[in-house]
Amino acid sequence: MKSLIITVAGMSSRFNKDTKEEVLKCLYYEDTPSNSLISLQVHKAFDLVDEIIVVGGYKYEDLEMFIRNEMKDVNHKMKLVYNDHYHDYGSGYSLLKGIEYVSHDTDEIIFIEGDLFFDIESVEKIIKSKKDVISVNNEPILSNKAVALYFDADNYPHYIYDTSHSCLEISEPFTAIYNSGQMWKFMNPSRVREICQFLTPDQEQGTNLEIIQKYFGAYRNSQLDIVRINLWFNCNTVADYREAIKALSK
Numbered sequence: 001m002k003s004l005i006i007t008v009a010g011m012s013s014r015f016n017k018d019t020k021e022e023v024l025k026c027l028y029y030e031d032t033p034s035n036s037l038i039s040l041q042v043h044k045a046f047d048l049v050d051e052i053i054v055v056g057g058y059k060y061e062d063l064e065m066f067i068r069n070e071m072k073d074v075n076h077k078m079k080l081v082y083n084d085h086y087h088d089y090g091s092g093y094s095l096l097k098g099i100e101y102v103s104h105d106t107d108e109i110i111f112i113e114g115d116l117f118f119d120i121e122s123v124e125k126i127i128k129s130k131k132d133v134i135s136v137n138n139e140p141i142l143s144n145k146a147v148a149l150y151f152d153a154d155n156y157p158h159y160i161y162d163t164s165h166s167c168l169e170i171s172e173p174f175t176a177i178y179n180s181g182q183m184w185k186f187m188n189p190s191r192v193r194e195i196c197q198f199l200t201p202d203q204e205q206g207t208n209l210e211i212i213q214k215y216f217g218a219y220r221n222s223q224l225d226i227v228r229i230n231l232w233f234n235c236n237t238v239a240d241y242r243e244a245i246k247a248l249s250k
Contacts (some may be wrong), residue, residue, distance in 0.1 A: 001050045001051075001103060001106045001107050001108075001112065001207075002048065002049040002050050002051075002106065002107065002108045002127060002202070003020075003049065003050065003051050003052075003053065003103060003106040003108070003143055003178050003189075004021070004036070004045050004049040004051070004052045004053065004104045004109075004110050004111075004112065004127075005053045005055065005095065005097060005099070005102070005110070005111045005112070006041055006042070006052065006053070006054050006055070006089065006098075006110060006112050006113075006114050007054075007055045007094035007095060007111075007113060007114050007208070008024065008025070008026040008037075008038060008054060008055065008056050008057075008063065008114035008115075009055055009056050009057030009083040009086035009091075009094045010056060010058060010086065010091065010114075010115075011058045011086065011087065011092075012024060012025035012058065012149070013061060013075055014236045014237060015028070015115075015235070015236060015237060015238065015241075017237070018237055018238035018239065019238060022051075022128065023059070023062075024056075024058055024062055024063055025037065025057040025114075025115055025235065026038040026041075026114045026115065026165070026206060027059075027062060027063065027066050027134035028238070028241065030241075030242070030245065033070040033246055034070075035239075036066070036070075036172060037114060037116070037117065037241075038054070038063075038066070038071075038114065038234060039070065039071060040248075041112060041114070041116070042054075042071065042074050042078070042214075043074060044054055044118070044120045044123050044192065045103045045110070045123055045127065046074050046077065046113075047122075048124060048127040048128070049076075049077070049110065049127065049156060050077070050103075050106075051077055051079060051101060051102075051103060051106075052074075052077050052078045052079070053078075053079045053098045053101050054067070054078060054079070054080050054081065054085075054114075055081045055082075055083050055095075055097050055098045056080060056081070056082060056083065057082065057083040057084070057085075057086020057087070057094070058086050058087070060082055063080065063125075064080060067080060069161050071095055073136075074164035079101055081097050081098060081100075081101050083097050085205075088205075089205045090163075090205055090206045090207045091155060091207050091208045092199075092203065092204065092205070092206045092207050092208045092209070092210045092211060093204055093205065094207070095111060095208040095211055095212075096100075096196055096199070096204060096206070096211065097124055098111070099192055099193065099196055100196075102189065106189055107187075107189070108185060108186065108187055108189070109182070109186040109189050109192060110126060110183070110185045111183070111184045111185075111186070111208075111212075112182070112183045113182040113183070113208075115234060115235050115236070116181075116182060116183070116233065116234055116235070117231075117232070117233040117235060117244035117245075117247075117248060118181075118183070118231060118232050118233075119229070119230050119232075119248075121230065122135075122181075122227060122228070122229040122230050122231070122232075123183070125227045126183055126227050127182075127185070127205040129185060129225040129227065130208050131187065131223070131224060131225040132179075132184075132186060132187045132215075132223070132225065133184060133185035133187075133225045133226075133227055134149065134157060134180075134182075134184060134216060134224050134225075134226050134227070135180065135181030135182070135183040135184065135208070135226075135228070135229055136149065136179060136180060136181050136226060136227070136229070137178075137179050137180070137181045137195075137228070137229045137232040138179075138228070138230075138232070139179045139232065140179070140227075141168070141177065141178075141179045143162055143165065143166060143167050143168045144165040144166075145165065145234065145236065145242065146161075146168075146179050146180070146192070147159060147160075147161045147178065147179070147180040147182055147202065147209070148160045148161070148164045148175070148177060148178070148179060149178045149179070149180045150174040150175075150176065150177040150178070150179075151174060151175045151176045152174055152175070152223050153172070153173045153174070154173055154220070154240075155175060155176060155220045155221045155222065156217060156219070156220060156221075157216050157217060157219070157221065157224070158174075158213070158217065159180065159209045159212060159213050161207065161209060163207065169245070176221075178226075178235035181227070181228075181229040181232055182228050182234070183227075183229070184212060184216070185225075191215065192211070192215060195211055195214045196211060199211070231247060231248070233247070
């Protein structure tokens with residue numbers, strides 16, 4: 001059994017600087033509801049997974065209504081989960097809530113951040129892989145937007161991200177560095193749950209990298225499948241969204 005978690009609880013502050021009224025980023029669309037982030041993500045993965053857990057928070061009622069009315073063809077596989085700390089905790093709490101609602105008999109957990117556009121071929125590689133998956137993209141590594149991934153001298157992965165979008169720092173030798181594709185696959189759900197069980201309160205309130213680093217940091221790169229996302233956009237702004245839609249329509 002394959003379970004997909006998509007987290008969309010955030011308040012979309014940067015995105016809403018460009019909109020006439022405040023919206024939940026994943027529900028924003030131009031021309032047709034099928035062009036929304038949530039619809040595109042779910043439909044690309046739908047046939048490859050058995051359940052889809054969507055973790056919301058900000059404008060949760062809008063999310064419920066959109067999935068009920070605009071995604072009738074796929075919502076029978078979907079579980080909608082409310083993160084009541086969307087406004088005061090980091091992104092890690094959404095991932096934690098999603099993991100809580102994954103079916104206990106699942107064999108694999110796929111996690112995708114909810115503000116991404118990507119090509120279907122790349123997500124198929126992630127979901128169909130027989131190994132734990134780390135994804136990377138072809139974008140430059142910029143401290144104001146990137147989640148960076150490097151492998152140390154012993155080939156163990158480390159994630160770095162600056163929540164203030166200022167500077168990134170690596171204080172040790174490394175063998176490779178990438179821009180994270182912010183999509184992962186966990187082949188050992190029991191270990192994921194164990195990691196979540198022993199998070200400190202501060203870690204629960206941090207970013208999703210708290211869980212991701214603890215899980216993947218135990219594996220060398222030879223034990224992982226590193227999937228490069230061919231077409232990838234992180235939609236922080238309406239301009240990002242429009243660029244992604246334009247690229248995906250080619």
